[in-house]
Each structure stands twice: as structure tokens, then as C-alpha cells.
Amino acid sequence: MNERSSRADILARVRAALQHDPASAEERQAIKHARRLLG
Amino acid sequence: MKLVARLEQSAPIPLAADIACDSGELLALVGPSGSGKSTILRCLAGLHRPSGGSVRCGDETWFDASRGVDVSPQQRRVGFVFQHYALFPHLSALANVMVALQHLPTRERAAHARHWLARSKLEGLETRRPAELSGGQQQRVAIARALAREPQVLLLDEPFSALDQVTRRKLLRQLIELRRSLAIPIILVTHDLEEAALLADSMTVLHHGHTLQTAAPDELLARPVSALVARLTDQPNLFGATVSAQSAATDTTLIDWLGQPLQASHHAAFAVGDRVCWVLPEAGVILVRDHQADRENTFAATVSERLAWRGHATVTAYIADHRDVALSFAIGTAVAQRRGIVPGARIALQLQKAAICLTPADPAIGTHGSINADPTGELRK
Numbered sequence: 001m002n003e004r005s006s007r008a009d010i011l012a013r014v015r016a017a018l019q020h021d022p023a024s025a026e027e028r029q030a031i032k033h034a035r036r037l038l039g
Numbered sequence: 040m041k042l043v044a045r046l047e048q049s050a051p052i053p054l055a056a057d058i059a060c061d062s063g064e065l066l067a068l069v070g071p072s073g074s075g076k077s078t079i080l081r082c083l084a085g086l087h088r089p090s091g092g093s094v095r096c097g098d099e100t101w102f103d104a105s106r107g108v109d110v111s112p113q114q115r116r117v118g119f120v121f122q123h124y125a126l127f128p129h130l131s132a133l134a135n136v137m138v139a140l141q142h143l144p145t146r147e148r149a150a151h152a153r154h155w156l157a158r159s160k161l162e163g164l165e166t167r168r169p170a171e172l173s174g175g176q177q178q179r180v181a182i183a184r185a186l187a188r189e190p191q192v193l194l195l196d197e198p199f200s201a202l203d204q205v206t207r208r209k210l211l212r213q214l215i216e217l218r219r220s221l222a223i224p225i226i227l228v229t230h231d232l233e234e235a236a237l238l239a240d241s242m243t244v245l246h247h248g249h250t251l252q253t254a255a256p257d258e259l260l261a262r263p264v265s266a267l268v269a270r271l272t273d274q275p276n277l278f279g280a281t282v283s284a285q286s287a288a289t290d291t292t293l294i295d296w297l298g299q300p301l302q303a304s305h306h307a308a309f310a311v312g313d314r315v316c317w318v319l320p321e322a323g324v325i326l327v328r329d330h331q332a333d334r335e336n337t338f339a340a341t342v343s344e345r346l347a348w349r350g351h352a353t354v355t356a357y358i359a360d361h362r363d364v365a366l367s368f369a370i371g372t373a374v375a376q377r378r379g380i381v382p383g384a385r386i387a388l389q390l391q392k393a394a395i396c397l398t399p400a401d402p403a404i405g406t407h408g409s410i411n412a413d414p415t416g417e418l419r420k
Binding site for chain 2: 024026027030031033034036037038039
């Protein structure tokens with residue numbers, strides 16, 4: 001049961017991560033800039 | 040602490056911009072797409088290096104081209120909210136804010152991040168990733184992350200552009216509230232003039248990387264320094280005319296418009312015979328009753344359009360005998376109803392002398408108004 005729920009949890013996380021695909025070049029560049037600013 | 044910058048470069052986007060913003064002040068940079076607004080923010084943050092100029096914050100010099108000074112972005116302590124928020128998609132809201140707290144001991148970071156999320160009204164959403172948050176919530180995480188560094192300057196790059204109108208209004212109110220508690224310079228980039236007027240203490244109008252004018256929002260609308268500023272700030276009542284008389288004694292500059300005299304308050308910079316532009320904010324056009332039609336600067340007009348929204352009506356009326364010359368003004372919808380302001384209605388409009396502002400002539404602005412309202416298609420995004 002535990003194993004099944006943790007697998008479901010992982011799948012949900014993967015789905016969430018996939019949902020947020022920084023599609024535009026602008027968005028990717030902004031994330032790069034944020035990394036530089038935050039050090 | 041004051042942020043003062045002079046930025047110069049010739050490519051990729053030409054820049055010749057002067058920016059000044061005091062602690063606790065909110066400065067809005069407005070201008071059409073490609074006018075250099077976002078590039079200026081990146082220069083201030085150290086993410087883009089201009090070829091000339093300087094950036095100073097309080098006693099610190101962050102950038103000085105002539106002395107070869109260029110402080111790295113992370114050393115500038117700038118809070119930056121990007122248009123697309125730039126949250127790290129693989130991290131929770133809490134972890135996104137904790138990234139900005141590297142200067143604190145590891146064990147203190149989570150508590151501080153929670154504090155900033157709570158200030159952004161995001162309690163209970165700490166474990167969610169950006170994809171599991173709404174647009175408005177993502178924006179608030181981005182603001183919490185920017186403020187968690189306790190920045191010396193806060194830069195906001197079109198923070199509301201990706202949001203729907205209702206969320207936008209809600210977050211606008213929250214930002215107004217938040218900024219009262221921030222004693223740092225805040226610079227907001229926007230192409231939304233209403234947003235700028237609501238939030239900003241002063242506005243800088245940019246065009247092709249040049250700062251054209253910096254003033255309080257009301258002042259900017261009432262006294263644009265050029266017809267271009269009036270066009271970029273979307274002033275509907277902008278026309279060409281010729282100066283026909285000057286009288287400092289009666290505080291009057293008389294201009295000839297459509298073959299009729301129009302009185303403005305005295306503008307000493309112009310001589311009789313000069314071509315000029317005149318601008319009149321919508322609030323300077325007064326709907327008068329028939330028996331008041333002999334007042335100064337009063338014109339007969341016919342209503343051509345009435346757009347009503349939330350109790351306000353924007354009315355467009357063309358001047359008698361000049362169907363191609365339209366004046367725009369705003370009244371309450373109740374007044375519009377009572378006075379029968381519907382398309383085709385004949386009305387009298389007084390153009391307030393004190394509200395008429397003269398600027399040097401502009402080839403794009405004829406006597407009948409803008410020859411081409413948006414010649415380069417750049418005024419609207």
C-alpha cells in the first residue's frame with residue numbers, strides 16, 4: 001500500500017514538473033537570470 | 040538611499056537613459072515595446088552590461104564604465120520580479136524562497152522563508168510547486184523571493200502582464216499595501232498606463248531607449264514636454280495649431296485652430312506665427328449647457344460615440360463642420376444618461392484654458408489631430 005502511494009506521489013510530481021515546461025525562450029532566460037541574481 | 044543611473048549603448052537596443060529613484064519611491068518606466076524598459080532593469084541588476092554610463096545605489100557604485108567597475112548581480116542585492124516570475128519549477132514555494140536566503144545559516148532559512156510567504160498571504164501553500172499554483176500565487180512567491188533577500192532595490196518587470204484582470208486588480212491592491220512598508224527604491228516596468236498611474240509616484244517615458252520625460256503621473260498627463268510624450272501616454276486630444284497672439288499681462292497665448300481662436304494660458308517659449316501642438320487631458324473638456332455656449336473656448340459638437348464601463352462614460356464628439364476632428368472626454372454614466380449624451384446628440388464643449396498645454400510642433404500631428412494615430416504600430420503591444 002505504502003509503496004503504491006509513494007509511486008503515485010512520484011508520478012504526480014513528475015506530472016507536475018512536466019506540466020511546467022518553461023516553453024518560451026524568454027522564460028528560460030528569466031530562470032537563468034534568477035539563478036545569477038540569487039548566486 | 041537613492042538609485043541613480045545613466046545608461047548608454049548603441050546596440051542591440053540603443054540606450055541614453057537617466058533613471059533616479061529615491062527610497063520609498065515607486066518609479067514606473069513606461070513606453071512601447073522595444074523602448075528599452077526591460078533592458079534598463081537588467082542593466083540595474085547587473086544582468087546586462089551597457090557600453091557606457093554608471094549605476095549608483097546610495098554610497099555604492101555598482102557600475103561605472105569609465106572606471107571599469109561592474110559589481111556582480113548577486114553582490115548588488117537586487118530583488119527582481121520577472122515577467123514570467125522565473126520560479127524554479129522543480130522546487131516548492133518554500134524552497135524557491137529559501138534559495139534567496141543563502142546568506143543565512145541553513146537552519147534559519149526555512150523559518151525566514153515561511154515568514155516571507157506569510158507576508159505574501161501564501162500560508163498553507165509552502166509545499167506546492169509552481170505548476171501547482173495559480174498565476175497570482177506564483178507572482179506572490181516571486182515577490183516573496185525577491186523581498187527575502189532584503190534587497191536594496193526592488194525591480195518589477197511587468198509583474199501583472201500574465202494575469203487576468205480580476206487577479207490583477209487584487210494583486211495591484213496588495214502591491215500598493217506592500218510598498219508602503221518598503222523603504223527602498225522600487226522600479227516598475229509596465230506598458231499599462233493605468234497601472235503606472237495607480238502605483239507610481241513618478242513615471243519615466245521611454246522611446247527607443249531615450250528618457251523623454253520624468254514626472255508625477257498627473258503632471259505627465261497635464262504637461263507633456265512634447266507631442267511624442269502625449270502620443271506615448273495615449274492622450275486623445277492632441278492637435279496642431281498656429282500661435283496668433285501672446286499676452287503675458289492677461290496670461291494668454293492665443294492659438295489659431297481650425298480657423299478659430301483658442302485661448303491657452305501663457306506659454307512664453309513660443310512666438311507669434313510658430314506652429315505648435317496643443318494637448319488637453321480628457322478632464323479639461325467640460326460639457327456645458329446651451330446658455331453657457333458663449334463662454335471662452337466653447338465649441339459646438341456632435342456626439343459620435345459613448346463607451347460606458349463601471350459608471351464612467353468616455354464620449355467622443357466631432358466638432359461642428361469638422362467631422363474628422365474628434366474630442367474625447369469623460370463623464371459619469373448617470374450624467375450622460377440625464378443629459379441625453381447618445382450618438383447624434385448636439386452638445387457644447389468648453390476647452391479649459393488653463394488645462395491646454397502647448398508643445399513644439401510634431402510632423403505627425405496635424406490641425407485635425409494625429410495624421411496617423413499609430414504610425415509605427417509601436418504604441419500598443
